[in-house]
Amino acid sequence: MRIHHLNCVSSCPLGGRLMDGRTPGVLTRGQLCCHCLLIEGNDELVLVDTGFGLGDVRNPRARLSGFFLALLSPDFREEMTAIRQIERLGFNPRDVRHIVLTHLDFDHAGGLDDFPWARVHLMRKERDHALAQRTWLDRQRYRPQQWSNQSQWVMHSGSTSAQWMGFEGVSGETGLPADVLMVPLVGHTFGHVGVAVRSEAGWLLQAGDAYFHHREMDVQRPYCTPGLRFYQWMMEKERESRLRNQQRLRELCASRAEVRVLCSHDPYEFENVARRPMSALPERIVTEMPHFAPPQPESAGLRI
Numbered sequence: 001m002r003i004h005h006l007n008c009v010s011s012c013p014l015g016g017r018l019m020d021g022r023t024p025g026v027l028t029r030g031q032l033c034c035h036c037l038l039i040e041g042n043d044e045l046v047l048v049d050t051g052f053g054l055g056d057v058r059n060p061r062a063r064l065s066g067f068f069l070a071l072l073s074p075d076f077r078e079e080m081t082a083i084r085q086i087e088r089l090g091f092n093p094r095d096v097r098h099i100v101l102t103h104l105d106f107d108h109a110g111g112l113d114d115f116p117w118a119r120v121h122l123m124r125k126e127r128d129h130a131l132a133q134r135t136w137l138d139r140q141r142y143r144p145q146q147w148s149n150q151s152q153w154v155m156h157s158g159s160t161s162a163q164w165m166g167f168e169g170v171s172g173e174t175g176l177p178a179d180v181l182m183v184p185l186v187g188h189t190f191g192h193v194g195v196a197v198r199s200e201a202g203w204l205l206q207a208g209d210a211y212f213h214h215r216e217m218d219v220q221r222p223y224c225t226p227g228l229r230f231y232q233w234m235m236e237k238e239r240e241s242r243l244r245n246q247q248r249l250r251e252l253c254a255s256r257a258e259v260r261v262l263c264s265h266d267p268y269e270f271e272n273v274a275r276r277p278m279s280a281l282p283e284r285i286v287t288e289m290p291h292f293a294p295p296q297p298e299s300a301g302l303r304i
Contacts, residue, residue, distance in 0.1 A: 001179050001199045002040040004089060004282065005274035007033040008051020008082045008111065011072040011265070019227035020267060021213065029073060030227075032265040033278040034107055036082055037206055038089070039197055041177050044097040047118070048195045048206050049264065050082050050111030053146065057081060064106055065140035074107070079281060083114040090286025098176060102208030102264065103189045104130040105235075106143045113148040119175060121182065124155040126191025129237075141235070158184050164196055165203075165252055165259060185210040185249075187242025188235060202258040209235070211246050214266045219254045222246075 012029040013019045020030035037048035056063050057076040078084055086093050096115050101122040102108060112120060130142040156171040164170045164181055171182040171193075179198035185207060186192055194207040212232055215223040224232070236242050253261050262269050270278050 001177070001197060003197060003199055003204060004038040004040065004285075005270060006036045006038055006051070006082055006085045006282070007080065007270055007274070007278045008036045008049075008085070009034055009057070009077065009080045009107075010075045010278060011107065012075055013072050013227065013231075015227040018225055019231075021225045022267070031075075031267060031278070032072075032212075033267050033270045035206070035262060035264045035266075035270045037195070037197065037204075038082075038086060038091075038096075039177075039180065040091075044177075045086070045091060045095045046098045046100065046177060046180055047082060047086075047096050047115070048100050048197070049102055049108045049208070050099060050114070052076070052081065052107060053111030053114045054078065054081055054083065055113060055146070056106075056110040063110070063143055063145040065143070067140050068106065072107075075279075081114065082111045085282060088284060089282055090284050098180075100176065100180060100182065100195050101126070101193075102195060102206065103192045104147075105141050105189070105209070106146065108208070108264065109143075110146050112146055116149045116152070118149075118152060120149065120153045121156060121174070121176060122153065123158055123171075123182070123184070123191035123193055125158070126189060126193075127153065127155060129190045137235075156182055158182070158191075158193075165256060167248070170196075185245045187238050187240075187245050188232070190237050202260065203256075205249075205252075205259060205261045207249060207261055207263050209264055210242070210249060211263050212265050214263075214268045216246060217250050217253045217261060219250045222250060 011032045016023040016026045016028045016030045023030045034051040039046040057078050099118045099120045158169040162170040167183045169184045181196040183194040185194045188209040196205045212228040213224040
């Protein structure tokens with residue numbers, strides 16, 4: 001499998017250097033990426049998270065909370081949405097047959113309705129808690145305005161005995177390509193997962209919001225900027241689980257050279273693996289449209 005790295009609309013949070021660790025000052029806004037993966041399989045495309053979508057760019061106040069718009073001030077550029085970057089790469093967006101969500105936060109699921117034909121894979125617990133809208137913060141982070149394609153959602157239970165690199169409850173059996181796995185990383189949300197992808201270079205784990213800063217994966221001296229430490233505390237659902245899973249990810253990084261771990265918002269990680277500035281668009285890589293097979297009819301027992 002070939003993996004393409006997309007920054008699907010940067011966020012510009014208050015606090016500058018206190019957030020991203022590299023903006024020269026704390027009175028200007030920082031820059032965080034929204035790191036999504038486009039996976040090129042033999043006969044289809046798979047998208048891991050969507051970032052912000054066309055609807056968010058064109059009418060943000062109707063779809064997103066005023067609280068997070070003020071806090072993060074996303075750099076809304078239509079050309080940075082997943083669907084526009086997929087077109088720029090030379091692919092047909094209709095070949096995106098699957099979207100795998102790490103979780104349903106507004107900055108990870110905003111592009112869902114740009115792909116109404118794609119099956120959307122997420123954890124059942126994530127769906128249930130997002131729909132419940134129990135707290136004020138839940139109502140700000142989970143935005144039903146972005147979920148026009150709920151009929152395409154495929155629920156995963158995470159209750160299987162399957163393992164990946166010591167992580168249990170791994171899911172991937174329901175319609176996903178064999179080399180794409182959902183790895184439970186609960187804490188940031190109740191149904192948060194990482195997405196493991198096997199490519200020619202080995203395994204890549206997109207850990208979503210299980211951590212926010214690359215230095216958090218330092219086994220000896222883990223570090224996170226003060227602003228992102230506060231943001232993680234503010235957004236966490238299960239603190240003990242979040243911290244335990246961060247430690248497990250650190251141990252994974254230290255013990256498995258064949259596994260590369262990335263998170264969703266760290267600009268250093270994105271630029272290192274994508275080999276371009278996070279504000280830059282990818283170069284076209286497909287000169288002739290690939291001829292993927294048409295999708296097969298949906299089986300009756302797909303949704304579990």
